[in-house]
Amino acid sequence: MTFSHHVAVITSDEQALIVASDLAEDFKRDSALRDRERRLPLPELDVFSRSGLWGISVPKEYGGAGVSNVTLAQVIALIAQADGSLGQIPQNHFYALEVLRVNGSHAQKQRLYAEVLAGQRFGNALAELGTKTAHDRVTSLKPEGDGYRINGRKFYATGAIYAQRIPTSVVDENGVQQLAFVPRDSKGLTVIDDWSGFGQRTTGSGSVVFEDVFVAAEDVLPFQSAFERPTTVGPLAQILHAAIDTGIARAAYEDALHFVRSKTRPWIDSGNDKATEDPLTLKSFGHLSIRLHATEALLERAGEFLDAAQAETNADTVAAASIAVAEARAISTEISLAAGSTLFELAGSQATLIEHGLDRHWRNARVHTLHDPVRWKYHAVGNYYLNDKNPPLRGTI
Numbered sequence: 001m002t003f004s005h006h007v008a009v010i011t012s013d014e015q016a017l018i019v020a021s022d023l024a025e026d027f028k029r030d031s032a033l034r035d036r037e038r039r040l041p042l043p044e045l046d047v048f049s050r051s052g053l054w055g056i057s058v059p060k061e062y063g064g065a066g067v068s069n070v071t072l073a074q075v076i077a078l079i080a081q082a083d084g085s086l087g088q089i090p091q092n093h094f095y096a097l098e099v100l101r102v103n104g105s106h107a108q109k110q111r112l113y114a115e116v117l118a119g120q121r122f123g124n125a126l127a128e129l130g131t132k133t134a135h136d137r138v139t140s141l142k143p144e145g146d147g148y149r150i151n152g153r154k155f156y157a158t159g160a161i162y163a164q165r166i167p168t169s170v171v172d173e174n175g176v177q178q179l180a181f182v183p184r185d186s187k188g189l190t191v192i193d194d195w196s197g198f199g200q201r202t203t204g205s206g207s208v209v210f211e212d213v214f215v216a217a218e219d220v221l222p223f224q225s226a227f228e229r230p231t232t233v234g235p236l237a238q239i240l241h242a243a244i245d246t247g248i249a250r251a252a253y254e255d256a257l258h259f260v261r262s263k264t265r266p267w268i269d270s271g272n273d274k275a276t277e278d279p280l281t282l283k284s285f286g287h288l289s290i291r292l293h294a295t296e297a298l299l300e301r302a303g304e305f306l307d308a309a310q311a312e313t314n315a316d317t318v319a320a321a322s323i324a325v326a327e328a329r330a331i332s333t334e335i336s337l338a339a340g341s342t343l344f345e346l347a348g349s350q351a352t353l354i355e356h357g358l359d360r361h362w363r364n365a366r367v368h369t370l371h372d373p374v375r376w377k378y379h380a381v382g383n384y385y386l387n388d389k390n391p392p393l394r395g396t397i
Helices: 013-029 031-037 042-050 069-082 084-088 091-103 106-117 233-262 279-311 315-347 360-368 375-387
Strands: 140-144 147-154 165-171 177-183 189-192 207-216 220-222
Touching: 013 031, 013 042, 013 069, 031 084, 031 360, 042 084, 069 084, 069 233, 069 279, 084 233, 084 360, 091 106, 091 165, 091 177, 091 220, 091 233, 140 165, 147 165, 147 177, 165 207, 177 207, 233 279, 233 315, 233 360, 279 315, 315 360, 315 375
Parallel strands: none
Antiparallel strands: 140 147, 147 207, 165 177, 177 220, 189 207
């Protein structure tokens, strides 16, 4: 699979943040329009891919920038601040790259990392509806010739509709989960745009159907084993979700500031649109500011713990990273919802809020924060500090 468009090469953390900041300015411009009309961000994703940002987590030894997780989280937060959906679309791409890093063979890494650096996007086909638990999978992988056949149906397949490869969780004949990097144009593979969430409307989180889809043996790597030993796959997935919520929260906060400063209220001095003496409004912004800054600090701290766990992976470092990420994820859930709600409270019942698409921040936060239950993160954090119990090894902690 080849790509004709030019893809930039990002070589440092600093460059990644500069590029992300520039892109965020462009992506913000029509984000409300894309949300209102559910306009799939195909042109924006093309620019996003060509920027080189989708390859920044590729290790240096394979030609990538190998940026820190602090930087990766900041990049995602910047994009999510501009457009919550655009911030979420690459989440499973980076997740798949982490599975590849910890479980792939050298040959698989060489080939798949090269595709990413050439501009290829990975989607996902992991979750399934109707299974006994959220972690159960029934999509089958059966050997045939020099490869396998896949049969099953997936949902919440964020980014699949935009991808060139769709990493898919499958169960082999021994009941063990594997991850198959399936080419998007494979015969028998159908991506259905049936995502109808009232928030995160353009993530493309719909269905993927596999009907006797062939996948080469070289495109299948172990998946279940990433959770049978300490690895950073789980906390890597979760820090990206925390970054998405942090970006949404920052967007809602900035729009709330702008809205209150620019609208006429009895408590605003008409000669100074930044002045207000209303104690309730001051308290609201003070409360939001403190929690938002705490969230951003915890997100950075989580990235540092995750960097340490990747550098030296063992039960203790992975547990510490998982807990640090869980703390960031918990507070980012709260602040993203609170910032969107406060925007409604300060704007009152004015239609202006919806006319300008400012309601999307709360809708985006409400939908995205349901990805996995944050209440269990508090349980894991409390158990870690009170009872010295390491959190479970899974993708949701």
